[in-house]
Each structure stands twice: as structure tokens, then as C-alpha cells.
Amino acid sequence: MLLGNTNSDFPLNWAVLFPVITGFLAVWYLLPTPRPRSLVHGTLGVLAAIAGLGTFLFAGLGGDWPFNPEVILFYAFSLMAFTFGILMIVQRNPARSALFFSVVVLSVCGLFLLLAAPFLMAATIIIYAGAIIVTFLFVIMLSHQGGFSDANDRSREPSLAAAVGFLLLGTMLVVLQRVYWTREADDLIKQCDHLANATALDDSLREQGRARLFVADVRRVREKLGHGKLDIPTHVDGKQRREIDSDPVGDLEEALNLNPPTWPSTSGQEMPISLEEVKSAARQIHFELTYLKAVREGRISPAAEVVELSPYGQSKTVAASADPAKAEIKRLPNANIAALGRVLFTDHLIAIELGGTLLLVATIGAIAIAGSRPEKTV
Amino acid sequence: MIPVSYYLAVGAGLFALGLIGFLARRNLIVMFLCAEMMLQGVGLNFVAFSRHHGNLHGQVFTLFIITVAACEAGLALAFILLLYRRKKTLDVSAWQDLREQGLEPTVDDEPFPDIAPEEPSPTLPVAGREPERKGEHTHA
Numbered sequence: 397m398l399l400g401n402t403n404s405d406f407p408l409n410w411a412v413l414f415p416v417i418t419g420f421l422a423v424w425y426l427l428p429t430p431r432p433r434s435l436v437h438g439t440l441g442v443l444a445a446i447a448g449l450g451t452f453l454f455a456g457l458g459g460d461w462p463f464n465p466e467v468i469l470f471y472a473f474s475l476m477a478f479t480f481g482i483l484m485i486v487q488r489n490p491a492r493s494a495l496f497f498s499v500v501v502l503s504v505c506g507l508f509l510l511l512a513a514p515f516l517m518a519a520t521i522i523i524y525a526g527a528i529i530v531t532f533l534f535v536i537m538l539s540h541q542g543g544f545s546d547a548n549d550r551s552r553e554p555s556l557a558a559a560v561g562f563l564l565l566g567t568m569l570v571v572l573q574r575v576y577w578t579r580e581a582d583d584l585i586k587q588c589d590h591l592a593n594a595t596a597l598d599d600s601l602r603e604q605g606r607a608r609l610f611v612a613d614v615r616r617v618r619e620k621l622g623h624g625k626l627d628i629p630t631h632v633d634g635k636q637r638r639e640i641d642s643d644p645v646g647d648l649e650e651a652l653n654l655n656p657p658t659w660p661s662t663s664g665q666e667m668p669i670s671l672e673e674v675k676s677a678a679r680q681i682h683f684e685l686t687y688l689k690a691v692r693e694g695r696i697s698p699a700a701e702v703v704e705l706s707p708y709g710q711s712k713t714v715a716a717s718a719d720p721a722k723a724e725i726k727r728l729p730n731a732n733i734a735a736l737g738r739v740l741f742t743d744h745l746i747a748i749e750l751g752g753t754l755l756l757v758a759t760i761g762a763i764a765i766a767g768s769r770p771e772k773t774v
Numbered sequence: 775m776i777p778v779s780y781y782l783a784v785g786a787g788l789f790a791l792g793l794i795g796f797l798a799r800r801n802l803i804v805m806f807l808c809a810e811m812m813l814q815g816v817g818l819n820f821v822a823f824s825r826h827h828g829n830l831h832g833q834v835f836t837l838f839i840i841t842v843a844a845c846e847a848g849l850a851l852a853f854i855l856l857l858y859r860r861k862k863t864l865d866v867s868a869w870q871d872l873r874e875q876g877l878e879p880t881v882d883d884e885p886f887p888d889i890a891p892e893e894p895s896p897t898l899p900v901a902g903r904e905p906e907r908k909g910e911h912t913h914a
Contacts, residue, residue, distance in 0.1 A: 430887065474787075478788070481787070481792070484791075512825055531807065552797065765855075766852035
């Protein structure tokens with residue numbers, strides 16, 4: 397598959413390259429220059445850039461998309477933020493830039509709401525609305541009407557600036573993709589689950605080459621998910637495993653007779669594969685992969701105990717669930733404003749005092765800077 | 775629930791766009807807006823991680839980002855006003871005397887196209903005086 401191919405060693409792929417290239421071309425073409433730009437080409441460029449980011453969100457991170465309101469709203473808000481972000485930085489008229497920035501702020505506020513932060517949404521709208529109105533006043537007061545001006549109709553190095561920005565974006569997208577790509581882990585978890593509950597061994601695993609490939613896949617994905625950095629609890633159910641802290645992938649290899657024999661077999665016949673051993677090893681591998689994936693997704697905490705918030709923001713210690721099947725997504729408290737206030741005035745008291753002082757100092761500073769002026773000047 | 779990585783991608787996009795605008799645009803007010811957009815991208819990351827970890831510290835951090843952004847807005851606009859008073863322009867290249875020693879100055883050699891400026895908007899005549907009429911007969 398061309399899109400989202402992370403198996404190759406080449407770090408870039410089309411899911412990243414497409415948004416970066418289209419975005420670069422669109423922004424580079426549209427940044428203000430004294431030459432007039434074609435409106436049709438500009439519109440096409442912006443549409444291509446939006447399609448690029450949409451492609452990354454759809455195919456670049458390996459998620460399965462259910463068709464529900466949350467997903468639709470996420471797409472709507474994020475693509476709206478991206479679109480109006482582009483329009484804002486390429487707009488020649490600063491008043492229109494300010495208007496488009498307000499749409500970006502509103503879209504980000506929608507994303508805040510999806511992220512269960514209603515207070516921040518309201519605060520951002522109120523504060524930025526004020527800031528944008530003040531900016532508007534400044535634009536009306538300071539900008540000259542009509543004609544071209546150096547400030548609005550020229551850019552400093554548009555191609556270099558766009559290249560730097562989209563290079564940074566591409567790097568960040570590659571990092572995100574490398575860290576959060578879990579589709580192959582999902583496939584392996586499914587296969588191991590199937591193997592652990594099998595009544596007879598698949599023909600594919602009796603074949604040495606394909607069995608080796610499977611074991612190598614398991615080992616690679618397990619390394620990628622961070623195996624070796626965490627203590628993984630041993631999954632013991634029903635049948636007691638022989639050695640508690642052994643390597644289950646090695647066990648699987650042994651059970652499938654993939655290890656070279658230590659002495660030449662006299663009979664020339666292979667040892668029969670024990671289904672019970674394969675199932676036991678597959679069960680442990682399935683547990684390990686699910687556990688590592690749940691830790692990666694933040695659903696369970698690798699520590700023995702986690703600190704959790706009560707509905708009013710007080711910290712309490714609860715035992716972490718070590719079973720990824722039982723682990724639920726960590727939830728934020730329902731009463732957002734009450735919990736936020738509690739956290740602000742208990743855990744972050746000094747910070748909030750400093751924030752208030754900063755505001756006061758900034759107000760005084762702004763008045764001192766802009767307040768004194770000679771008579772009859774702007 | 776949408777995983778945190780998707781929100782991080784959107785935040786990265788907003789940050790990169792703000793960076794490009796800040797580097798390329800020359801209007802001081804637009805540069806200020808672009809810096810605000812970078813802060814929006816960072817704030818989105820913090821709120822996404824707040825949801826991801828199930829605690830409120832990320833949201834508190836975003837609240838402080840908003841506070842600092844408000845301070846920054848006040849000071850930046852005061853500075854813009856001050857700079858405008860000195861040079862009568864919002865162009866940031868008017869201040870390129872402050873560049874590093876040994877760097878060539880930026881010269882805008884590409885001329886603007888010859889397009890006639892738009893007609894000024896019509897204004898009302900001064901009240902109480904009869905407007906001049908050319909080639910019209912009056913009743914008087």
C-alpha cells in the first residue's frame with residue numbers, strides 16, 4: 397500500500413509528503429508579492445493543501461474511523477482551522493487577516509469542546525474576541541487605504557519561509573506517525589488471539605518460512621511498542637506456565653520447532669508441534685502486545701499505582717488495573733469548571749499569583765509605552 | 775474517542791502555518807496575529823494531552839498560555855503604536871537598520887504594477903451650502 401507505508405526504512409511516505417508538498421506550493425504561491433496572483437490557481441492550491449492534511453488525518457495515523465458525530469466534528473473543525481490559517485497568512489488586507497484569525501480561534505475552540513474543556517473554550521472566545529477587536533481598531537487606525545504598500549504587498553523570502561515551515565511540519569508528522577502507528581500491532585493481536593483459541597494448528601504455521609516471518613513480525617512490533625522498557629505483568633490463567641519470566645516469543649519459536657536442533661536428529665524426523673505449548677505462548681504474546689498498546693494509548697498506567705482525580709479535582713490514589721482488557725479510557729471530571737478551580741487554587745497557587753502579577757505589570761507597561769505622546773499625533 | 779495523535783497533527787499544522795506567516799509577512803499586525811496562531815497550536819496540544827492523561831494540568835497550562843498571550847497582545851500593540859509613530863509605516867523592513875553587522879540590506883527591487891488606485895468613496899457635501907451644479911439650470 398502506498399499510503400501510510402511505515403514498514404519500509406524510508407522515513408517519508410505519501411501520507412506525509414502529500415500535505416507537505418501541496419501546502420508548500422499553495423502557501424508559496426499565495427504569499428503576497430507585487431505580481432498579482434491568479435485567483436483560480438490560488439483556490440486550487442488551497443483546496444489541494446486541505447486535501448493533503450485531510451489525507452494525513454485519514455490515512456497517516458492508522459486509525460479506524462467509525463462514522464459518528466465526534467469524528468465528523470473533528471474533521472470539520474480541524475480542516476476549517478487549517479483552511480483559514482492558510483488564508484490568514486496569505487491575505488494582503490490586515491483587517492481580513494484578523495477576521496480569518498477569528499475563524500481559526502473559533503475552530504480551535506470547537507476542538508477544545510471535543511476535548512472536554514468547555515471552560516477553556518469560553519475563556520478563549522472571550523479573550524481572543526477582545527484581542528481581535530482591539531487589533532481591528534489598530535488596523536483601521538494605522539493602515540492606509542488604497543494602493544500598494546510595502547507592508548502588505550511584499551513578503552520576505554516567501555519560498556524559504558514556506559520551505560522551513562513545511563519542513564518542520566513534515567518532521568513533526570513523521571514523528572507522530574512513527575510513534576502512534578498501531579495498525580500492524582492490531583493485526584498481530586488479532587492473529588495471536590486466533591492462535592490462542594485455536595483447536596488445530598494452521599497450516600501456515602507448519603511451514604517453516606512463514607512461521608519464522610510471523611515470529612520476526614511479533615518481535616519487531618513488540619520492540620517498537622517499547623518492550624524491554626516496561627515491566628510486563630505475567631498473564632497466568634488456567635494453565636500455569638512453566639517458567640514465569642521466560643520470553644514468550646522464544647517459547648513460541650521453540651514450540652514451533654524453529655530453533656536449529658542442538659544435535660543432529662538421528663531419525664531425520666521433526667519433532668511434533670505441541671498445540672498446547674503454542675497456545676500458551678500465543679496467549680502470553682497476545683497479553684503482552686495488548687498491554688504495551690494500552691500503555692502507549694494511555695489507557696493504563698505502567699506504574700503500580702496511579703493518582704486519579706475525583707469529580708472535584710482532589711487527588712486520590714487508586715490501584716492501577718494491570719489487565720488491559722479491563723482498563724478504561726481515563727476520564728476527566730464531569731464538573732470541569734469546579735475541578736479546574738480546585739486544581740488552580742491547590743496545585744498551581746503560586747503560578748496563578750504570578751500570572752496575575754504578570755497581567756498587572758503588562759498593563760502598566762503598555763500604558764507607559766503607548767501613553768505618553770506629543771500633542772496632535774496619532 | 776479520537777486518539778491524541780490526531781489533535782497533535784492539527785496543532786502541528788497550526789504552529790507551522792503561524793511560523794511561516796511570522797517569517798514571511800512584513801506587516802507588524804499580521805506578524806503579531808501569526809504569533810498568536812502559533813500559541814493556539816501549542817494550546818491545542820496541551821488540552822489534547824490533558825484529555826489523554828485524564829488530568830487537568832494541561833488545561834491549567836493552556837489557561838496560563840492565554841494569560842501570557844493577553845499580556846503579549848497588550849505590549850505588542852503598544853510597541854506597534856510606538857514604532858508606527860516613528861516611521862509612519864507598519865512595514866517591519868523599515869527597521870532593518872537593526873540587522874546584524876555585515877549583512878546586506880534588503881532591497882525591494884520588484885516594482886508594483888501600475889494599477890490606478892481606487893476612486894475614493896463618495897462623501898457627503900458640507901451641510902448648509904448649495905452644491906455646485908455644472909451645466910444645470912436652476913430655478914433661481
